[in-house]
Amino acid sequence: MSESSSNPRKRAPGRPSGDGGTREAILDAARSLFGERGFEGASLRAIAGEAGVDPAMIRHFFDDKEGLFAATIADRTAIPERMFAAFLGPRDDVGRRLANAYLDVWEDDETGPMVKAMVRTALTSPKSADLVRELIQGKVAESVGEDTDPELPLRIALVGTHLLGLATARYLIGIEPVTRIERDDLVEVIAPVLKRYLTEPLG
Amino acid sequence: MSESSSNPRKRAPGRPSGDGGTREAILDAARSLFGERGFEGASLRAIAGEAGVDPAMIRHFFDDKEGLFAATIADRTAIPERMFAAFLGPRDDVGRRLANAYLDVWEDDETGPMVKAMVRTALTSPKSADLVRELIQGKVAESVGEDTDPELPLRIALVGTHLLGLATARYLIGIEPVTRIERDDLVEVIAPVLKRYLTEPLG
Structure with missing residues (x-):
């Protein structure tokens, strides 16, 4: 140029x-x-x-x-802050807040292209995906307190991989049953599972 | 050659x-x-x-x-048959069977390389991912009976994207909390969620 x-x-x-x-x-x-x-x-x-x-x-x-x-x-980008903010607030509703924050990030004109670039490159350059995961995990641990829950990294990884798989199917690949469902319905379907992974005993 | x-x-x-x-x-x-x-x-x-x-x-x-x-x-490959077989049997245990069948497919010397090739290409060539999804969905619908549950495609997509995200993190990218957990423990953690998506009311 x-x-x-x-x-x-x-x-x-x-x-x-x-x-x-x-x-x-x-x-x-x-x-x-x-x-x-x-x-x-x-x-x-x-x-x-x-x-x-x-x-x-x-x-x-x-x-x-x-x-x-x-x-x-x-x-x-506002991605880490927006994901981080979703963890704050009443525990009962954390699954819904997290699902909404994550889907917002994908649908937003500002953050959407970056998150798509991130996913497209995760398989060819795992290092960048891992750096971003560490970043988000660090921010969450700061607030939730990793000391009090040694399972927090696994909890976040379970939630993160679940959301990532869904968003990839919905916004990137276009897997039909996942693209067809209304966004609010999708949030209702996955929120209890996200809450379970984050707040209930694992296994 | x-x-x-x-x-x-x-x-x-x-x-x-x-x-x-x-x-x-x-x-x-x-x-x-x-x-x-x-x-x-x-x-x-x-x-x-x-x-x-x-x-x-x-x-x-x-x-x-x-x-x-x-x-x-x-x-x-034995992939469709092995996934399909996991749906048969007592409903109570379907989550555990499915998790084990899926992780087996990734760990098996015969099917592992194919499933890895499939994931690596899903983002650049969604068509192949969708063809495989249709294949598995068709096999499952044949047995479970799609007529009796209009939500079956969504159920399978929820389970499939969840498992795919986890296996990608564990076997392909190497996301630390997901690689470190013992396989049997991972199965216990995700089995109730898979069962929920497959057999319980959604949302």
Whole structure:
């Protein structure tokens, strides 16, 4: 992209210079390009070009593409916060809140493309999926208190893999019985199971 | 592969000739190559070469690669039969039987590579995933009787996406809490949920 002055995603003029500004510019560019082209399609070179930095700066801040991707999810999308917020509130309703928060993330114009890019790449680049899982698990453990429940990582993994399988079938692959059901009905069907995995004795 | 005489996967000498034999030879070759190279990696040309037939014969019998893949799962693996058998027997124990049958399919040397190839390709080629789902759903409906329960397709989809998400995390991506848990414990944890989705009122 040579005409950077006409590029709407160009670094905002008021952005602070120095390391902080560079990191922010890289994350802005990464969010645009991962969202548009997916994980595989967005090259580090293209992201660096979009951010107006040398590709070496990406490695300096984020190690590799997986690290950049996880940081983009963390810092440039509302995904972790929205999932985290669903855990707060009355336990009785946690399954419904979680199902709604997760389906919202998939349906939202801002977060949907990122979460789709994440799933499409999980199989070819498990590292990025694991980084994101650690991120969400860390945020949840912070609030729920992992010390008090050694099964929390398994509980979150059960809920996470269940939701992921469903959303992939509904929004990405298009498995007919899962696409046909009304969203509110789907929430009612899965909420008791999510609540069970999160709050009741396992096994 | 020019030295077909030294190829251990060559069509067995006693195989009947004619259309039936050609179809069988293609399926044998497809099973080998899909299992070894995955869906993307196994080209129709390579499968045709392995089977000693013209690539046009594959299109004649199976339309396209997705059709060949679904037919290979159906005719050259025990996957549909083993999943189907798990639905038979006391309802009380259907969750445990299904979980065990599914995890067996992933752990088995014969079926594991095929099911992994299936998952890896589901996101890039949803058609093959859907063909396989239809196949299994059809087999289940045959026995359980879809007429008596209009929710059966949704029930199977809920169970299928849940199991798929878990197995992907355990065997393909390696999500830590799901890989660390003993298999018998995992079965105990998910069996009540599978039973619920299959046999209890939804929602």
